[in-house]
Amino acid sequence: MIWEIDLWLMIILIMFAILALEVKDLLAAVGILTGYSFLMALLFAEYGAPDVALTEAALGAALTGIFLLVTLRFVSRKDSDGEEDS
Amino acid sequence: MTSRYDSLFLDVVSRAIVPLIQIFALYVVTHGHYDPGGGFQGGVMLAASTILLRISQGEESYRRFSPSAGLYLAGFATLGIALWGFSSMLFGGTFLEHGYAIPGIDGVTLRYWGIFVVEVLIGFLVWGSLVAIYDGLTTGGMDE
Amino acid sequence: MRPMGVLLVVLVCGFFLWGTGGLPERGDPEGPAHTHVAVYYIENALADSETYNMVAAVLADYRVFDTFGEAVVVVAAALSVLLILLRRREDEDVPDHRSVAKGMGPEAGKEPGGGTTPPSGPVLGGDS
Numbered sequence: 472m473i474w475e476i477d478l479w480l481m482i483i484l485i486m487f488a489i490l491a492l493e494v495k496d497l498l499a500a501v502g503i504l505t506g507y508s509f510l511m512a513l514l515f516a517e518y519g520a521p522d523v524a525l526t527e528a529a530l531g532a533a534l535t536g537i538f539l540l541v542t543l544r545f546v547s548r549k550d551s552d553g554e555e556d557s
Numbered sequence: 558m559t560s561r562y563d564s565l566f567l568d569v570v571s572r573a574i575v576p577l578i579q580i581f582a583l584y585v586v587t588h589g590h591y592d593p594g595g596g597f598q599g600g601v602m603l604a605a606s607t608i609l610l611r612i613s614q615g616e617e618s619y620r621r622f623s624p625s626a627g628l629y630l631a632g633f634a635t636l637g638i639a640l641w642g643f644s645s646m647l648f649g650g651t652f653l654e655h656g657y658a659i660p661g662i663d664g665v666t667l668r669y670w671g672i673f674v675v676e677v678l679i680g681f682l683v684w685g686s687l688v689a690i691y692d693g694l695t696t697g698g699m700d701e
Numbered sequence: 702m703r704p705m706g707v708l709l710v711v712l713v714c715g716f717f718l719w720g721t722g723g724l725p726e727r728g729d730p731e732g733p734a735h736t737h738v739a740v741y742y743i744e745n746a747l748a749d750s751e752t753y754n755m756v757a758a759v760l761a762d763y764r765v766f767d768t769f770g771e772a773v774v775v776v777a778a779a780l781s782v783l784l785i786l787l788r789r790r791e792d793e794d795v796p797d798h799r800s801v802a803k804g805m806g807p808e809a810g811k812e813p814g815g816g817t818t819p820p821s822g823p824v825l826g827g828d829s
Contacts (some may be wrong), residue, residue: 520647521593522593522594522595522598522756524593525585525593525598526598526601527604528599529598529601529602530601533605534601534604534605534608534687535606537605537690537691538690538694540692541691541694541695550617568791579817585711588755589757590751590752590753590754590757591753592754593754593756595713595756595760595761596761607741612818619733620784627784628779628780631775631776631779634772635772635773637778638769642769646779652766653765653766653769655750655762655765659750665748665749665751668749668751668752668762669750671750671761671765672750672752672757672758672761672762673757673763674764675761675768675769676757676761678720679772682772682775682776683772683775685779686775686776686778686779687779688734689779689783690778690779690780690782690783692783692795693779693782693783693785693786694782694786695786696786
């Protein structure tokens with residue numbers, strides 16, 4: 472448990488989360504979300520919970536990305552969030 | 558059904574890496590007594606290897622591991638855990654109390670093997686369920 | 702509207718941060734999470750089930766009913782996805798109002814008041 476690693480991982484984690492919300496291309500959002508899950512797995516491993524880290528790395532960084540990409544083939548790729556209600 | 562990509566590199570690399578992923582996944586499933594890991598994590602890795610084959614190999618992967626096989630795997634694994642639990646109810650314990658599952662064997666050894674049985678069955682269950690979800694998503698709206 | 706929302710977020714965040722100060726330290730041996738049943742698991746997991754990994758012993762022996770419930774949830778999720786996405790093809794022209802999956806198939810644009818977003822391009826699995 473090294474607090475510098477904790478601090479930087481959390482800062483990068485929050486940056487990734489905001490970036491995944493703000494980006495317009497949904498494919499890029501899926502990629503950023505995968506990176507978020509991987510950083511989350513690093514954080515769990517650093518907290519001393521290797522079981523949770525293994526689950527997060529396998530589920531969040533691999534399978535959720537695949538499922539979101541498969542879903543993305545059915546819908547429009549651009550985020551149409553901002554044009555309607557702003 | 559997804560079709561196969563005409564890329565030699567993708568073909569060769571996926572064929573080479575899938576057995577390694579599956580061996581590591583089986584290690585994670587069966588070695589839960591000593592290392593971090595267990596049925597859920599290993600099952601997710603097995604599902605990831607199967608989905609990699611689905612993406613890179615196309616039709617042949619569906620012939621080897623048919624879309625309904627995932628659901629059968631998940632259902633029979635759930636039934637297996639339930640039967641294991643009911644067997645310990647039959648011989649004097651409560652539901653899923655491993656120490657009573659088979660009469661005549663020492664309770665501590667039986668609990669060791671009960672953990673093993675539950676982990677392996679949960680690995681198969683997660684494998685089948687996630688592959689079934691992937692098949693449902695890729696064939697969305699159409700049957701088979 | 703918008704400054705009120707920001708103020709509300711800041712207030713709630715401050716409240717939670719203030720409340721976090723009352724929690725015990727991470728890994729505190731006197732904390733409530735480490736004094737009740739966890740002590741029994743730590744002391745008896747190896748003797749009870751010959752399992753060196755305490756997490757596996759808790760997940761698959763002491764708390765196996767909970768694990769079984771999670772597994773049933775995973776199977777139910779897979780069944781729900783298949784039930785929503787895979788439909789029989791013979792009711793394509795008959796509008797079926799009980800179907801949850803209305804608006805996802807290739808005929809979604811033809812429904813009178815139903816589907817709003819027809820999928821663009823060929824549906825996966827239609828060709829090949």
